[in-house]
Amino acid sequence: MGVNSNRVEDFSSHRITTESVMPGMEIHTVCLSPQKTTLQKLKQRLSEIFFPDDPLYRFKNQTWRKKLLLGLQFLFPIFQWAPEYRLKLLRSDIISGLTIASLAIPQGISYAKLANLPPIVGLYSSFVPPLIYAILGSSSHLAVGPVSIASLIMGSMLSETVSPKDEPILYLKLAFTATFFAGLFQASLGLLRLGFIIDFLSKANLVGFMSGAAVIVSLQQLKGLLGISHFTSKMQFIPVMSSVFKHRDEWSWQTIVMGFSFLVFMLTTRHISMKRAKLFWLSAAAPLTSVILSTLLVFCLRSKTHEISFIGHLPKGLNPPSANMLYFSVEGISVGRTFAALKNYQVDGNKEMMAIGLMNMAGSCSSCFVTTGSFSRSAVNYNAGAQTAVSNIVMATAVLVTLLFLMPLFYYTPNFILGAIIISAVIGLIDYQAAYRLWKVDKLDFLACMCSFFGVLFISVPLGLGIAVGVSVFKILLHVTRPNSLIMGNIKGTQIYHSLSRYKEASRVPSFLILAIESPIYFANSTYLQERILRWIREEDEWVKENDGSPLKCIILDMTAVTAIDTSGIDFLCELRKMLEERSLQLVLANPVGSVMEKLHQSQMLDSFGLNGIYLAVGEAVADISALWKSKPDFPKDCNETRPCIETKR
């Protein structure tokens, strides 16, 4: 059977015909990708970076009228679901809305305290932003409002510059400014489609960060639970713990008994709800029940004990904007994405970011602080059967009623109950199981997780996060700097080549050394790869000597996993080829991917690799070269008349 062994299209004039490589086997040509201009490539690259999901695909092949409608629906998802809204859905939405309201009211007050803000601001923030999200947001389960982590970050970052006790008005102004800029920043990132920046916070980082923040937040609540009045405003483990034990004389046993009783009650309901998803309402109702019970209790005991501190009169205030600070929010999108995954529709990260950003910008003008999607309340919302964003509207209405009529009832709400609510809300963030899974699966991910955990706990919130991002990026770089390379062998009776160390069925091909490189070849690893490959060859030579094998004649680099190459990588290939040539060893590439072929072509390396240099598959390379050796026994010396490698100057 004749064999057609033209390889790179450029060399079609050089076809060589060896006799019967293997009956029925055909050697295929390695193609270059279709030619593109620099501009086309740039355009494609940019669209992959910024529009991977092709957000405008819905607009293709539509009338302009339809396009307008689609555009409106794209910007305001409410136009998408509102026309199809049925009364049947309203019932579930009202139930779920009231359920999350019963969580949002006590949590709103608590989180505002966490951010060192007046409690009323927490309620404001549970009113306006959900309404705006209902119009702009694309998720139907995201319960919007203040969240623990964002409140913690806000509190810790702001109190570093301004004391909330000494300058409460300035602090409040700063908080609204920070909210505005957080919103502006989120909206711009979304508009510029830079949402992917947030992908650089890996899950491992988030687990560590959230757990650390939850520990700090919980420890801080000891202030309310123990009844301490002099407490540090710092957010690190050591000052918080020393505050707790320094002021032991301020501990009040009444506060401690009641606080921990309610904490145990809420943790128990939480535990039951987690065991049985149907009883989710138990944990959902617990905070409000606790607030009511504890308020009544304090009201009854008001004449007997003066040691229990309570909220007192809730002041009202308007919204003075100012300008000073920036702040990133991560939770919203990742929460939205998690719920998107559960319900199997795609949340457009960038569009969600715009919605949440606009919501915060509007919020900052109506006395709200940073809000986003709350993980725990969204879970309750989902479990309670929320169907659309109407549940957010119902919640906002409930908060409105509270704001208008029920505020005086909170006068005697004790501070310890706020602490207990926060602890029972954030304790779920301490995800030791996830940390254990990280340890089991990926030690470096676990390291990143621990770095952010201890960074948040002992250094500071932003620095802890920074360290964690650093570890994650370092991990990527390490993988690139020290890539895997492995010897492959043939699996008998097939054209499949696989790792010798992994597959016992795989066996060495005599006279060949087949190496797979599992990484792009970059400046950061080309030196390493050179040293490593020379070592593979040396070890192979030793093996051949020990086992009386046939001497090495050809090195095949399987380039399947080499997904990119840069100029240093090309120089590496060039040098390697020269080195091997001097030892009468042939270097052959198998299956270079499109972009690598292109680079090889542009740098004229294809020419220097010549005829027998590049094959479509390892199997074809082995077959063709073996056949060539059979027909020309002294092949490696004879046929090395490939063109010289392009000199690389420094």
Added chain:
Amino acid sequence: MGVNSNRVEDFSSHRITTESVMPGMEIHTVCLSPQKTTLQKLKQRLSEIFFPDDPLYRFKNQTWRKKLLLGLQFLFPIFQWAPEYRLKLLRSDIISGLTIASLAIPQGISYAKLANLPPIVGLYSSFVPPLIYAILGSSSHLAVGPVSIASLIMGSMLSETVSPKDEPILYLKLAFTATFFAGLFQASLGLLRLGFIIDFLSKANLVGFMSGAAVIVSLQQLKGLLGISHFTSKMQFIPVMSSVFKHRDEWSWQTIVMGFSFLVFMLTTRHISMKRAKLFWLSAAAPLTSVILSTLLVFCLRSKTHEISFIGHLPKGLNPPSANMLYFSVEGISVGRTFAALKNYQVDGNKEMMAIGLMNMAGSCSSCFVTTGSFSRSAVNYNAGAQTAVSNIVMATAVLVTLLFLMPLFYYTPNFILGAIIISAVIGLIDYQAAYRLWKVDKLDFLACMCSFFGVLFISVPLGLGIAVGVSVFKILLHVTRPNSLIMGNIKGTQIYHSLSRYKEASRVPSFLILAIESPIYFANSTYLQERILRWIREEDEWVKENDGSPLKCIILDMTAVTAIDTSGIDFLCELRKMLEERSLQLVLANPVGSVMEKLHQSQMLDSFGLNGIYLAVGEAVADISALWKSKPDFPKDCNETRPCIETKR
């Protein structure tokens, strides 16, 4: 024929036997890598990071006596080549040694001026370090001494803190300290086998950095060439150029005429030598000739013109060490490596680093400033036929003679000739051809190159380098964040699957969507990949509708190029599988590499992927699944009884 289709070893009990997948075709098991403990893995990982070249392999299976000798030779390569040294080699070594000495003497004086140091220090630095390198160094062509870039960096960094004019002694002390610490740092990096840190300076960066430095250095020489006495000590383009044009009244026509004549002379010889390698001695001899000629000229004209400045009396000084500054040197190793590549022996980067480090530490105690391997002089050394490090010893001897007897002869050596020598030496570093090649092959590499070029030119030397490293790292991250994914098709008559867009021979397999992912799956790209894959599926559905194809039933992910996966990546696979399951689409993995299989196993994803989830090759997956469909027509719905995906909590 019976078909054996057990896949992952864990599932061997679940074997299913489908009838005749394809006559003669056998479905293979995907294996896990051999089990290893965490400690073993850590050990292997660390040895790959720090000892990729297995530097101790020579010591294996040797007697302790031999080991001692090898150890001695390893630390002091002179013991390796000295016993085999023949008188025949001496002749070439003397010729090459004298040739590089004729370059080293004028260049040493010039580079010392460049570093704002007394000229004599340049000669000291061409004497002691070469002797030490001859004992410790492993390269036989590296010509050691002061180099332009290192001198520039030293001058620019030191003069930022201390003025060389106002406090010459302190400046000198600082220079020696810097040299000492540079040496200490290099030696420690080498000892700790951290030499790979230098790999993060890509070739593109070096091209840009060197060119920028060469431009700045050349412009600075206008001081000497134009005869300006008031000149800025800054190293940026703008202050240097304004210095040149502000002091136009100081320009001296005699200096200009003579300076540029000698510059043209040296550039001409350089040009000739580059055209004809045999005439290398022309450019090698030009600097010394120019120095002699110009000194004679100035000596003759000394009474007639007072406008030409000359070196004057060369002072002597001892070596006072002190402590203040650190400094990295890159040139040495990369130069050594380049020559290693030319002569096809392997320079141990880390060991070279130790040798150069020790050389600098010793140098700093004998009035030398930073020295390393000079690229241009090493090239001359190589061309002049240097055989061993003896050429360095010959050069040092020549410098010694100069220091002892010939110093008074330099009294009338004019400053303009030093400038001309520096320009003609550094002009080769402006590698516009390399920059053009970068542009042609890799636009982002070109960008990195330009960043470091303009960074050095307009901002500062260290910042320019920093920006360039940043761009290079960003490039790696970008590749990871937005990986390629492509649709594959079958090449008829083979089991090979390849990109549809690249290979016209490749054709779609009905009901299958075969996607290759060309990158590790990380936290940084898992969101992107999810969006991108859903888009591929959407586009495939549209294509099927338009072309009346058979509806999509199975997605195969070709994981060959997915060289690593982290916990976020595993979650991504889990979510993707769930999403596709809800659409009655099956997700199948083909050929996951060892480390990925291991992670899938550890995270219990293997269990959730179940029986028909993982195959050794795309071809086997297509064959097996098609056969299954034939035997059970409603397969995708029936057989999805795989175990549920492990819940991923946040």
